[in-house]
Amino acid sequence: MLSAHATLPAKGMDLAATLFCGQTFSWHQNDDNYFYGMAGSRSLVVWQQEDTLFLAHPDGTLTPKDLAFWQHYFALDTDYEALHAKFTKHQKLAVCVSAFPGIRVLRQPFWDTLLSFIISQNNNISRITGIVGRLCQTFGQQLPGAQYMFPSAQALAQLTPEDLSPLRAGFRAKYLIDAARKVASGEVDETRLRSLNNNDARDELKLIYGVGDKVADCVLLFGLGRDDIAPMDVWMKRAMEQIFPKGMPKAAKGAEGIAQQYIFHWARQNLPAANAAAAKTKKQNK
DNA sequence: TGCCAGGCATCTA
DNA sequence: TAGATGCATGGC
Numbered sequence: 001m002l003s004a005h006a007t008l009p010a011k012g013m014d015l016a017a018t019l020f021c022g023q024t025f026s027w028h029q030n031d032d033n034y035f036y037g038m039a040g041s042r043s044l045v046v047w048q049q050e051d052t053l054f055l056a057h058p059d060g061t062l063t064p065k066d067l068a069f070w071q072h073y074f075a076l077d078t079d080y081e082a083l084h085a086k087f088t089k090h091q092k093l094a095v096c097v098s099a100f101p102g103i104r105v106l107r108q109p110f111w112d113t114l115l116s117f118i119i120s121q122n123n124n125i126s127r128i129t130g131i132v133g134r135l136c137q138t139f140g141q142q143l144p145g146a147q148y149m150f151p152s153a154q155a156l157a158q159l160t161p162e163d164l165s166p167l168r169a170g171f172r173a174k175y176l177i178d179a180a181r182k183v184a185s186g187e188v189d190e191t192r193l194r195s196l197n198n199n200d201a202r203d204e205l206k207l208i209y210g211v212g213d214k215v216a217d218c219v220l221l222f223g224l225g226r227d228d229i230a231p232m233d234v235w236m237k238r239a240m241e242q243i244f245p246k247g248m249p250k251a252a253k254g255a256e257g258i259a260q261q262y263i264f265h266w267a268r269q270n271l272p273a274a275n276a277a278a279a280k281t282k283k284q285n286k
Numbered sequence: 287t288g289c290c291a292g293g294c295a296t297c298t299a
Numbered sequence: 300t301a302g303a304t305g306c307a308t309g310g311c
Contacts, residue, residue: 022292117292118293120291120292120293121291121292121293121294122290122291122292122293122294122306122307123291123292123293123308123309124290124291124292124309124310125291125292126291126309126310127291127308127309127310128291128292130309131308168307168308168309169307169308170306170307170308171294171305171306171307171308172293172306172307173307175294209294209295210293210294210295211293211294212293212294212295213293213294214292214293214294215292215293215294218292288311289310289311290309290310290311291308291309291310293306294305294306295304295305295306296303296304296305296306297302297303297304297305298301298302298303298304299300299301299302299303
């Protein structure tokens with residue numbers, strides 16, 4: 001255990017489940033159950049013992065400002081009892097949330113989240129983590145603890161897709177460059193996005209080449225703190241993994257379809273833009 | 287070796 | 300407007 005550390009009540013949070021459920025790709029776990037990661041311009045070592053989180057600066061001391069940042073990042077100031085009560089109004093969703101009650105929806109920096117979920121498309125968590133790591137290490141500024149922050153939009157906007165070839169991001173490279181150029185120019189602006197309703201914010205994000213409804217909703221949920229965007233996404237995924245730990249057998253596609261229907265049932269009530277996706281899935285399940 | 291991966295844009299009918 | 304297809308790469 002590092003000597004200079006701060007503690008925070010975990011309030012029922014499951015640190016490992018939260019960091020590796022597919023909402024962030026910027027964390028690594030070592031053999032001693034220490035988790036190393038970064039968000040924005042901050043790096044951190046964090047570990048959990050029972051219902052207490054231990055937080056340490058990798059190379060110094062956590063300031064009160066740092067601690068406030070991480071408390072917000074881990075959503076420790078959110079009333080999850082109330083949030084769970086809201087989510088579990090749907091019977092099947094209640095099963096998913098109760099299967100992983102310790103998952104918290106992280107409040108990640110907007111820019112980190114946008115890049116991460118552009119990379120995530122048609123991809124898997126292991127490889128996403130690798131590409132994110134190479135992006136930060138190759139073009140980002142070094143942080144304490146051998147961590148690297150995401151390159152700024154301004155820095156990335158100066159590059160070409162060919163410059164990103166060491167990342168092995170494939171066809172996503174051109175999407176990353178377009179995102180950087182639109183954010184750097186102000187065509188897509190975080191402050192404006194925060195002032196818009198969900199539908200308008202989604203439309204603005206979709207101005208970026210390579211950003212569709214799925215990526216936009218992930219950015220809204222994880223990067224802009226909109227907890228009314230498909231909040232069961234992370235729980236549903238983990239619950240399905242528990243039901244099918246060795247992967248989804250083809251014969252179980254029906255069950256997956258049922259679970260999806262519950263997602264879309266909720267989404268239809270809350271997201272007009274989800275109607276098209278819901279209709280598409282309904283056809284696929286026929 | 288072939289399939290799959292949390293998507294998206296583009297083309298075609 | 301819906302369906303089909305290509306896009307890059309790595310894990311299994």
